[in-house]
Amino acid sequence: MPALQFLKLYAVVVAMFFAIDLTWLGVVARRFYAEQMGHLTRSDVQWGAAILFYLIYVAAIVVLCVKPGLERDSVGRAVALGAMFGLAAYAAFDLTALALLKDFPVKGAVVDLIWGTVFTATVSGAATAFGRWMQAV
Numbered sequence: 001m002p003a004l005q006f007l008k009l010y011a012v013v014v015a016m017f018f019a020i021d022l023t024w025l026g027v028v029a030r031r032f033y034a035e036q037m038g039h040l041t042r043s044d045v046q047w048g049a050a051i052l053f054y055l056i057y058v059a060a061i062v063v064l065c066v067k068p069g070l071e072r073d074s075v076g077r078a079v080a081l082g083a084m085f086g087l088a089a090y091a092a093f094d095l096t097a098l099a100l101l102k103d104f105p106v107k108g109a110v111v112d113l114i115w116g117t118v119f120t121a122t123v124s125g126a127a128t129a130f131g132r133w134m135q136a137v
Helices: 003-028 030-040 047-071 075-100 106-136
Strands: none
Touching (some): 003 030, 003 047, 003 106, 047 075, 075 106
16 A cells, blocks of 8 residues: 555544544443543543544554455455454453453443444444545546
8 A cells, every 4th residue: 555545544544533432432422431430530631642542543443454454355354353453452451441440340341342343343344445445546
């Protein structure tokens, strides 16, 4: 994948990922996360760390899930790789938090693991479809 194509795809996926995740966290599941993890959260979001996470995570999605999907011309492959990557990445946080943090909720961890798996799979598939379109034009 040429560098300019990668950067265009990356920019689109960053915007897609950020918009969907903020909708999930800020609207759809806001109350759930407040009830489950409100006692653990900061009152002031540290946006620098959050943005750095998004930039790194999306780069990993593009390299580890989307690029292989494009190479095989398979959205399904990208979705499967995205599901595995999302599960592993979200498990790194949620299962570590369950192991080390007092009062980290099991229910919150399970929902977050499901969200990370489905969300990353969906973004990987959509990004691969978009990448296929980019290659065709």
